[in-house]
Amino acid sequence: MSGVVITSGETIEPFGSSVFERSLSRVGVVDVGSNSIRMVVFDGAARSPAYFYNEKVMAGLGQGLVTTGHLNPKGVERAMAALKRFSVLADGMGIKPLICVATAAVREAKDGRAFRKAVEAETGLKLLVIEGEEEARLSAQGVLLGWPDARGLVCDIGGNSLELAVVENGKVGRRETSPLGPFRLQQIEGGKAGLREHIKSVMDGLVEKIGADHEQIYLVGGSWRAIARLDMERANYPMTVLHEYRMSPDAALETVKWIGENDLMALKAQTGISTSRIELVPLASQVLRQLVLSFQPKSLAISSYGIREGLLYEKMPASLRKRDPLIEAARFTERQMARMPGFGKKLYQFLLPIFANEPPEQDRLIRAACLLHDTAWRTHPDYRADACFDNVTRANMAALSHPERVFLGLALLHRYRNSRAASPMAALFTLLNETELTKAEILGKAMRFGAMFSVRDPGEAGALKYFPEEKRLELHLTKTGRALMGEVAEARLRSLASSLGAEVAIF
Template structure:
C-alpha cells in the first residue's frame, strides 16, 4: 500500500510491558520525554492518578525531522537543539528524583539514516535511553492517551506529527486497528504543489481501505491539529479557549482551512499566540485535515490535549483504575488538597440528593463533582470567590468534561458563592448553555449555597429535604437543625425555593 503499514489487535508487546515494570517508587511521580519530529517535551505527572496532574511541563521546538524527507537524515540544527534540551531534561529529572526517565522517540528518529547514531549520542551525552517506537505502537499510545481523557471514547484517533500521521480505532475501551502514514507536514513540504492533492488523496485512499469509513467521531491529537482548532475558535469568536474537548463539525474544518488561507499567518499568530514554528506547518496540516474529513466523512471532530505522553501514563493503570471517572477522581483530589473540610462534599451531595430525583448518569456526575469542588476556592478574597470558582473549573486541566459541562459546573459554583450572576465578567461563556441548563446550574449552586452553611459537620444530621416537584421543598429539622436554622440559612433556603419556582416550607 502507498506508504501505509497496518496492524490489528489490542496491544503491542515491545514497549508497554517494559514501562509497566518500573519500580513502585517511580509510580509516585512519572516522567516522560516525547522526542517527536518537530517538538521535544518533558512532562512529569504527579503519580499515576486517573486524572493526570501535571507537576512539570516543558517543550522545545527542535525540528529534528525538518528536511528529512529530502536528506534522509535528521536536521543538524535540530540535533543540537535536541541534545541541549535532553541534557536539561535529564538534569531536571535527577533534581526531582525521577529515575528512570522514560524517553520515547517517534517518526523522525525511527526513519532517519542517522537515527541509531542519534540514539547512541543521546545515551552517551545525557544518560537517557530512547525507546524508538514504530508507527502502529505510536498510534496505540496516542489512542491510550485519548482513553485517559475519554473513558467511553468510540471512534478514530488521528495523531499528526511532523513526519507522520497515525490512525487508531477505539471501541469498547480498547484499541483496535491501527495505521501509520507519511502525512506529516515536514514530509509534505517536499512534495510539489501541483502533485500535493493527488499525493494526499492516494495515501488517504489506502488509509480508508485499512481503517474503514464507519467512524462517526474523530479524536484529533497533535500540535498542528490543536493550532487549527485554536484558529477555528478565533474565526467563530468562540468564548472559551480551552482546546481539550473542543468540538468541530466537518463544515467548521473546511471553513476554517479556507479562512486561514485568506489571512496573513503572522497576523493570525499574533492574535492567537501560536508559535512561529507551529504556524508554519498549519497550512499543510490544514490541507491534510480538509481532505481527511472529505474522505472519511466523520460527523464530529473532538480535539484532545492528551496523546502519547498520557498514553504512557495510562500504561501504569490497573483495569479498575482505568474504569474510574477522571472528573470525579480529579474533584476528590482537589477537595482533599484545597477544601476546608475534606470529605464534606460527599455529605453535601447526599443531603441535596432529594432535590434532584431520577437524574441521568451524565447529570449525576456533574452534581457530585460540584459538591466535591464547592469549597475549594475559599482562600480567594470573598469579593472574588464566585469568579474564582468559575474560572478554576472552566480552565482547569479536567478530563471527561465537555465545554458546556465546564460552564455548567462553573455557573453552579458561581452561585455557590453569589446569589446573582448579573453583570458577571464571565457572561460571554454563559451562551454555551441554553436557558434550561443555566437554570439547572443556578438551582444546584443555590442548593450548595444553602447546604454548605446550614451545618458544618453533616447537614443530614440537622435536617431532611423533601421535594414535591412543582409545589414545594420542605426542610424537616432535627433538634440540632432547629438551633442551626438562623436568619441567613432561612434566607438562602427561600432563595433556593424561588430559583426552583416552588414554595419553601420549614417544619
C-alpha cells in the same frame, strides 16, 4: 498488559510494573517527536493525573528528513540541549526512571541510532524508539485516559507521519501509520494540485485499510491544536481551552479555507501560536481537509492527551480505568484544597432529593460540584465566585465538555453569589441554553445553603424533600438542625426555593 513494543521488538514496562502501587510518586515522560520535544511530569499515577511539570521545545528534528535521510543538524543541537536540561530537571525532581520515547524522525533517519547513542552518552537518557502502529496505539490510549467512553477514530499528526487507530469499548482496535506529516509534505512536487492529489491518494488507502464508519474523530497533535485555536478565532468562540473542543466537519472545512485566505503571521499575532508551529499549519490543514472529506465524520474533537498519557494508561489497572476521570480529579482537588475534605460527599447526599431524577450525565456534574464547592476558600471573599468559575473552566480536567465546564463553573459561582448579573465571564454563559443556566443556578444555590447549614454533615441537621409537581420544598429539621437554622440559613433556603419556583416549608 503486555507493555510497549519498541523497534527492536523488545517489550518494555513504562515506569516499572509497580507505578500505581506507589501512586504518590511523580512519574515523567519525554516525547521526542519530529517537530517538538516535550517533557511532562505527572504528580502521581492516578485516573486523572495532575500535571506537575510541562515543557516543550520546538526542535524540528525531522525537518528535511525526506530529502537528506538525516536528522536536521540544527534540530539535533536544540534537541540535545533540551534533553540535557530535562535530564537535570528530572534529577532535581527525584524522578527515576524518566521514560523517553522517540517517534518517526529518529525511527527513520539514517543517523537515528547515532543520535540515540549520543543522547545516552551526554545525558544518561535512553531513547526508546517505537514503531508507527505502536505510536498509534499509545496515542489512542491517551485519548481513552481522557475519554473513557471514546468511540471512533484517533488521528495523531506529527511532523513526519499521521497515525490512525480505532477506539471502542475502552479498547484500541485497528491501527495504521502513514507519511502525511507536514515535514514530508513539504517535499511533494506538483504545486497545490499535486499536494492535494498526493494527500487524497494516501488518505483513500487509509480508508480502505481502517474503514470509514467512524462518526467521531479525535485529533491528537500540536498541528491539530493550532488549527483548532484558529477555528476558535474565526468563530469568535468564547473559550480557549483546546481539550475537548469540538468542530463540525463544515466548520473545519471553512477554517481550512479561511487559513488559506489569511496572512499566517497575522494569525500568529492574533492567537499566540509559535512561528515554528504556524508555518506547518497550511500543510496540516490540507491533511485535515482530506481527512474530513474521506472519512466523513459527524464531529471532530481535540484531545490534548496523546502518547505521554497513553504510556501512563498502559500501566493503569482495569479497575482504575473504569473510574470517572472528572470525579477522581474533583476528589483529589477536595483532598488537597478543601477545609473539610469528605464534606462534598455528605453535601451531595443531603441535596440528592432535589436532583433525584437527573440522568447519569447530569448526576456526575452534581457530584463533582459538591466535591469542589469549598476548594476556593482561600481566595479573597470578594472574588471567590469568579475564581471558582475561572478555575473550573480552565482546569486541566478530563471527561468534561466545554458546556459541562461552564455548567460546573456557573454552579460554583452561584455557590458564592446569588446573581450572575454583570459577570465578567458572561460571554461563556452563551455555551448553555436557558434550561441549563437555570439548573446551574439551582445547584449553586443548593450548595450555598447546604454548605453553611452545617459544617460537619447537613444530613445530621435535617432532611430535604422536594415535590416538583406541587412546587414545594420541605426541610425537616433534627434537634441539632433547629439550633443551626438561623436567619442567614433560612434566607439561603428561600433563595433556593425561589430558583426552583417552589414554596418552602420548614418542620
